[in-house]
Amino acid sequence: MLLENSPQNTTMPLTLPRLFGWAAQQFGAKVAIREAGRDISYTALNDLRRCAGRAFMAMGVGHGDRVAIWAPNSAEWIVAAAGAQSVGAILVPLNTRLQGSEAADILARAGVTLLLTVTELEKGEPLAMLADQALPNLQQRILLPSTAAGSVARAISWADFLASASPLDDAKFIAAERAVNPFDSADMLFTSGTTGKAKGVLCSHEQNIRVFQSWSATVGLRSDDNYLIVNPFFHSFGYKAGWLAAIISGATILPVAKFDKRSVLETIERDKVTMLPGAPSLYEMLLNAPERGDYDLSSLRLGVTGAASVPVQLVRDMRDILGFETVVTAYGLTESTGVVSICRPEDEPETIASTSGRAIEGVELICANPNTGEEVPRGSEGEVWLRGYNVMQGYFDMPEATAEAITADGWLKTGDIGVMDERGYLRITDRLKDMYIMNGENVYPAEVEKVLYGLPGVAQVAVIGVAKAPQGEVGMAFVVKKTASDLSAQAVSEYCGQQLARYKCPFYVEFVEALPLNASGKVLKTELKALAVGLLGGKKQNS
Structure with missing residues (x-):
């Protein structure tokens, strides 16, 4: 083919x-x-x-x-x-x-x-x-x-x-x-299990190769690239978008067993790393590293990132400070063989910074009303659904869970909330499960996080909803300050008040040394919720 x-x-x-x-x-x-x-x-x-x-x-x-x-x-x-x-x-x-x-x-x-x-x-x-x-x-x-x-x-x-x-x-x-056979199951990657038992996602040889041949060509991975793979091999980002994509393209693989900022900086300089994908937290840590200026990072050419929240400023900093020629954002999940949509390098900067691109070739993508399955009008929020050759073969030994995730006519329901524009470009706004309700208003933490990334002094941020009477739930922001920043909780609250509707502004602001991350670089909001319980036990919860 x-x-x-x-x-x-x-x-x-x-x-x-x-x-x-x-x-x-x-x-x-x-x-x-x-x-x-x-x-x-x-x-x-x-x-x-x-x-x-x-x-x-x-x-x-x-x-x-x-x-x-x-x-x-x-x-x-x-x-x-x-x-x-x-x-x-x-x-x-x-x-x-x-x-x-x-x-x-x-x-x-x-x-x-x-x-x-x-x-x-x-x-x-x-x-x-x-x-x-x-x-x-x-x-x-x-x-x-x-x-x-x-x-x-x-x-x-x-x-x-x-x-x-x-x-x-x-x-x-x-x-x-x-x-x-191309249609034989090649792997069984287990989902994180945040909403119950982890599920084993089955994908075939053909799915893996076709998806990441397309991905490699779209992002511009080349045979002369030196590809530093920080993302863990147990995850699609490190395995399929990592060493598999490198072999498809003929690139040189540089595996990283354990992330260490100094070691990564040394490797970039020594081995002339050109390709460095990762979760936003990877680039944020490099940008915030005091020793970054001691290393030659001029070889960096291609960065690929993606998450529910990719701040516009981060994309700009990747280009202007870290020196990437090309920055591409993408979106995917284990059940989609790792990829759903992706920006193209030729897209204008604002599109790359603010969307997760459009569907990869051969895949249908819509934002749907989760109750009816009908596509919502362009520009409106809906659950992200996709259909195509990249949809998993199913969950191993879990036919009921498979039937809940994939409709009878082949649509995979992702559980993500997104908005699609008239060009078919997708913007992920949040996870259905992360949304909280403040005085009857839906609040998506990713929207608040994107705003807070624009505040000088913020290195990393994560927002969760916590229970509080009489509002029902309110926002709690966990903020990691940039080195030498004197940012205060009051400054965070005032900035949000200038940028967001009142109901979206975090009620609580906590400064932490680091956010809890899983091995894929994603914030563990379940751990933040547990931390919040302990912290709020000593706080006066005002109306």
Whole structure:
């Protein structure tokens, strides 16, 4: 299949094993992955992928089996994922910040038979955290290379795992990878589970490749790009818009295992990083880093961001201060194979700053009345619905949840509130679940956050609704100040009063050192709500 906006203007294979073989032929000795002083060429990456695939076969992994990776970004993560997918297994990435019980719940519900992990994660030693968990399907544990100290009991080393591939007849592996179908499920990414149990989202090989071939061409990812991937591989942004897009385009992948501002700045200068996507919080932290001026960031060319709230000033600062030639905003969710809409680099600056672009090619997008399913008039708020080849195959083993999310005629209901203009450009205003009601008026925190980002001295901000009589709910703003700022709560309140209707102005303002973020860089508003409960216990709640 030839996509109109293919990065290489050539027919793209539509399964992961064929894609890696194609990339080896196209890019050969070019560096595919650079990590800790080690360079892996596209040819070598394909060889490693095939070796891992044979090793998975030797371990008894076959078509449709689930293989999980619970580890930070690394070259081995990519090799393991591609190796498993090459024999028809379904990849199940796990959030590196999970507790043992949370990881075990996903492993059990997904029926994972083989787990690849490391010696140490944020919450402790993964193998120890899982030791007392009931996981009857889990047959093998493989320990990826790691610099952290830890027990290797109950696991096979990565080296021994790869060595197990050698006795296997190569013809069996070739037959297995050729049997992988474009419509086979390639992965099962679990949603955050903020409104209940996390759900396993199934997407196919073809969906992944088609969506991110289109994404790569639209944002302008090139084979001469050095792509610093800060976004975690367990998330679509780091996996699909990350290393998968890089392989489609022939770029060089620079994996980041753990975010550190100084280390990222050093890498940009040393490796001449050109491509640096991320959540808005990534760029905000770099902009607010006191040491930023000590580093040469002139190589930065392309930035891609997106969230419910992308401040106009942030986009300007990315261009004017960080030096990006191109800044593009986009919108997507796990259930849409990661992408719904995207701006084009040729769009005027105001469009890029204030919208999430228009639908990717081949996808229908509307703002709908959630009760009737009818499209609301352009310029009016509605729930974002989409239909097309990027809509997930479904939630694993959850037919009722799948039926609730996807209508009988194929529309995926996102739960996001948005406004579409006459050109089809989408502006996300908030999540349905984040909206709160103040004296009968709907308040969308994202709107308030965008206003507050325009206040000098504000580095980061998040707004939530909290219960208060008699209004019902009021706003509470959590603000991170810029370095050396003397911003006061009164100044924040006065600024909001000048910019917003009274009912939208935060009733409470709290200054914090940092906002709680998940590994994808999104603000954890559930943690802010818990913090608010403790803080408001000591506050006088005036009428």
